[in-house]
Amino acid sequence: MDFRDSPQEAQFRRELREWLARNLPEDWQGMDRGRWASDSDRIGFLRHFQARMAADRWIGIHWPSEYGGRNASATEVAIYNEEIGRAKAPQLPSVIGTHIAGPTIAQLGTPEQKTRFLSKILSGEEIWCQGFSEPNAGSDVANLQTRAVDVGDAWVVNGQKVWTSYAHLADWCLLLARTDPDPPSRHQGITALLVDMRLPGVEVRPLVQITRDAEFNEVFFSDVRVPKDAVLGEVGQGWHVTISTLMHERSNLGTGLQVSLENTLESLIRLAGKTPSRTAPGGTAMDDPVTRDEIAGHVVHTRALRFAIMRTLTDIQRKGAPGPAASVIKLVWSELNQRLTETATRVLGPAHQLTRLDGHARDGGTWEYAFLRARGNTIEAGTSEILRNILGERVLGLPKDPGR
Numbered sequence: 001m002d003f004r005d006s007p008q009e010a011q012f013r014r015e016l017r018e019w020l021a022r023n024l025p026e027d028w029q030g031m032d033r034g035r036w037a038s039d040s041d042r043i044g045f046l047r048h049f050q051a052r053m054a055a056d057r058w059i060g061i062h063w064p065s066e067y068g069g070r071n072a073s074a075t076e077v078a079i080y081n082e083e084i085g086r087a088k089a090p091q092l093p094s095v096i097g098t099h100i101a102g103p104t105i106a107q108l109g110t111p112e113q114k115t116r117f118l119s120k121i122l123s124g125e126e127i128w129c130q131g132f133s134e135p136n137a138g139s140d141v142a143n144l145q146t147r148a149v150d151v152g153d154a155w156v157v158n159g160q161k162v163w164t165s166y167a168h169l170a171d172w173c174l175l176l177a178r179t180d181p182d183p184p185s186r187h188q189g190i191t192a193l194l195v196d197m198r199l200p201g202v203e204v205r206p207l208v209q210i211t212r213d214a215e216f217n218e219v220f221f222s223d224v225r226v227p228k229d230a231v232l233g234e235v236g237q238g239w240h241v242t243i244s245t246l247m248h249e250r251s252n253l254g255t256g257l258q259v260s261l262e263n264t265l266e267s268l269i270r271l272a273g274k275t276p277s278r279t280a281p282g283g284t285a286m287d288d289p290v291t292r293d294e295i296a297g298h299v300v301h302t303r304a305l306r307f308a309i310m311r312t313l314t315d316i317q318r319k320g321a322p323g324p325a326a327s328v329i330k331l332v333w334s335e336l337n338q339r340l341t342e343t344a345t346r347v348l349g350p351a352h353q354l355t356r357l358d359g360h361a362r363d364g365g366t367w368e369y370a371f372l373r374a375r376g377n378t379i380e381a382g383t384s385e386i387l388r389n390i391l392g393e394r395v396l397g398l399p400k401d402p403g404r
Contacts, residue, residue, distance in 0.1 A: 003310065005079070013079050016058065020087045023052055043093060043169060050092050050124030060098045060122045067106050067114065068122045074316040078309075085259025093169050097121035097128035101174045104245045105194075108233045113194065117172070129167040131175035131195070131219060132242070134160060141176065141242060142186045146221065148177035148193060154225040155179075155193060157201075160218065163380075167204045167217040170197050174245070175221075176238050183236075190238030194230045201225075211372045257333045258302075258309055264340050264370065265302055269295060271367070272347050285347040294343050298336065305332050327395075331387040334377035341371040 005013060053059040054068065062077050063069025072080065092098070102121040105113055120126040137143035146159025157177055167173070173195045180189025197204070201224035206214035233241045272285040272295060280287040286295070312326045344367045345352040352368055354361035361368065378384040392398040 009075060009079060012076055013083060016080060016083045017087075019056060019058055020083065020089060023049075024087060024089060046090055046092055047094075047124040049090055050094060050122075054122040054124065059092075059124075060102060063103060063106060063118075063122070067102075067118045074313055078313055081256035082259050085256055085263065088263065092124065093166050094121065094124050094127050096130050096166055096170075096174075097126070097172075100130055100245050101128040101172070104174070104241060105232065107244055108241060110229075112229070113232065117194070126171040127166060127169050129164050129170035129173050129197070129217075129219075130245070131161040131164060131167075131173045132245075133163045135162050142190070142239065144176055144178060144190065146175070146177045147181070148179050148191060148226070150179065150228075151225075154227060155191075155230070157193070157195070157221045157224040157226055159221050161221075162218050163207075163216050164204075164219050165216045167197070167219050168206050168214065173197055173219070174232070176242065179238075180236055187239045189236050190242070191235050192232040192238040192241035193226050194232055195221075195224070195226055199224050199226070209373075210375065211369055257329065258306055261302055261305070261333060261337055261340070264337065265298055267363075267366075268298070268340055268344050268347075271344060271363070275347050275362075278349060291343070291347060298340055298343065301332070301336050305329065305336065308332070327382070327387040327390045330381060331384055331391070334374075334384065337377050338374045341367065341374045345371050 050059055057068060057070055060068060061070040061072040061080055063071075065071050070076070098121060102118055105117055105121075109117070117126070121128065131146075132141050132144075134144050134146065136145065144159075146157065146161065148155040148157045155177075157175070159177065161167075161175070164173075175193045175195045176190055177193060178189055179191040183189030195202070201222040203220040203222070205218040205220070207216055207218060208214050209216075269286075272291060275285045277283045277285050277288050277291075279290075285291050308328055312329060315326075348362060348367060351362060352371065354365060354368060393400055
């Protein structure tokens, strides 16, 4: 693969860099959560910023142009994710809408659904969540128990979803529910519904993480009456919708994670270069051979991950899909990010326990937060155990565990 930009790709990269330089607030990187009077003020700012991106078609670039996108190629999406990451642009709360729900509606929705939802997803006017996982159906989505019963003029939904990112902010939910209680196979009889989160009977309970944030939630549906025209795709064909959403999700993974990892690595190198060594008097942590060797290993693995991402990008260009080998990216990234933050805690020593609420925490307590947040990397978006099963069975051709 040629790692150089084509003239067209170089122009695309240049236009995006110039737009970000003009539109990102100068002090954006200092606008942590503590700077806002309330979380609603922060979300309001992010919605406003996304509206500016949408006006210039810099959000949902992989969407078809008739729906507000740019028909961006896989390479252009990779360039976009790189530049957004390098500029450390705001992480928008509408990511489920722009990366998962929106593209799936564009692919499978009715003309009325496309008209109703797509423009508001891009502008940030409406935020979405994804109601797939349940307490007994996390990695095994087909085991879901949430029911939707046809009562003539509506679907009546009862059940529970969990680990639902942004549900506490969301206006709408892409929900999977079982509409056939006795299907020929458990992958059949599932229907995807577009559910208004303000309907009576929808209850959201935030789940507080060890970071003290509540990024995801439990969502309970108690006799929620959902209009009949809320079905996305065909009744009973929700598994097809599921596969479509996962393909959209995976096609947007990779370069964004890579740049985030590179940013963390660069911060770690700066930290080690200015933190007094506890083993080399008068020197910095970088003068300690064990620490230096550890960081060198992170550099090597980060560079290797970049090449793996490029290989997956080539698969997308040739085959139109990332394939099971894309699981390598998420698996390696999640575990490497954890190791990076663990190195940072060793460099800081006991001081790493100071939080962003403490006035004397290094770098505003970002390392303490990053270390705690990284614990979830090997669980979210597919656990490391599930990803290793995928790689073993579908890439290496190993026999399946007869116990599963």
